[in-house]
Amino acid sequence: MKKMESIAIQNDTDNQIISEEEIMTGQSKSPFIEANTKEVSLDYLKKDCIIPTFKDLECTLAHHEFIQTTEECVKSIFEGQQITKPVIRASHKVLGRIPSAIDKPVKALLENEKTQYFERMMFKIDVPSINEIINGNSLNLSIIAVRAYNQENLYSNKNYEKFKIGIGFLNFVCTNMCLSSDGVVEELRASSVKELKSKITGVLSSYEIQNHLNNLKLLSRYYLTEKQFAKFLGRCRMYYYLSKVERKQVPSLLLNDGQINAVTKGYYEDENFSRNSDGTISLWCLYNLLTGSVKSSYIDTFLSRNVNAYELVNELGISMKNNIPNWFLDN
Structure with missing residues (x-):
């Protein structure tokens, strides 16, 4: 074994x-x-x-x-x-x-x-x-x-x-x-x-x-500006109104409105993962705000939403690292 x-x-x-x-x-x-x-x-x-x-x-x-x-x-x-x-x-x-x-x-x-x-x-x-x-x-x-x-x-x-x-x-x-x-x-x-x-x-x-840990460590190296974070939240709100064809072309999102609200509140108020004084927020902090909001899920949807939070933020990190467009951040 x-x-x-x-x-x-x-x-x-x-x-x-x-x-x-x-x-x-x-x-x-x-x-x-x-x-x-x-x-x-x-x-x-x-x-x-x-x-x-x-x-x-x-x-x-x-x-x-x-x-x-x-x-x-x-x-x-x-x-x-x-x-x-x-x-x-x-x-x-x-x-x-x-x-x-x-x-x-x-x-x-x-x-x-x-x-x-x-x-x-x-x-x-x-x-x-x-x-x-x-x-x-x-x-x-x-x-x-x-x-x-x-x-x-x-x-x-x-x-x-x-x-x-x-x-x-x-x-x-x-x-x-x-x-x-x-x-x-x-x-x-x-x-x-x-x-x-x-x-x-x-x-x-x-x-x-080690591979998982290395990917998690990378999240602390990238930051969203306040405007980028606002764009991210806006696109999260828009996601569920996209057509089926449009949804297939962007990263998936499984979090509901209440969980996105919790992320927004955490950006301002969370004791450990809130914004910096200049309004920026690291992808590590955003990730933890997302996984924190997932704790309000029912048991049968918890794992899928937790994995989705990781994939969503990981996609943001890849796009920022390689200067690749990402629907949740781009105009």
């Missing part, structure tokens, strides 16, 4: 499992995704949530199986590194009741007569001993994964199930995820735990850490 190359190793422990709190001391503990999610524990998913089935009554791969399988893969690939316990957030709780309580009023239901599961679940596992400093921000390697039952056809017989997984870096200044298309698979299909484990291992093994 291919082992991931380590960089900036702070500790060389034997698969030391550490808690989120231990690496967040003195840092903001804001969640890596917000929206309507709540934090849940692995035990809660295992003991207090039912497992949805397909039409043929075959079980889906449960949330806790996905989490535990990913954790095993992370321990194997990053053997000897510090690894945190999974931080899990879930949303869209689906409630039900057992058959014997079918005629009971809601107020009369006992706890053991209720059933529940979460339609959408997301978790991350950090590897804090693999880290880098970019523009004064501490970034730790992080694995993030998504399961969304709303993207499964539970009314059919059991087939391949869909999962999403990404590997990139967590910016601990703001708990923003830094992901690229090279480190994210938005439709990983598997029908068993064994197959899921094999495919997760493949994703983690093929990720090129």
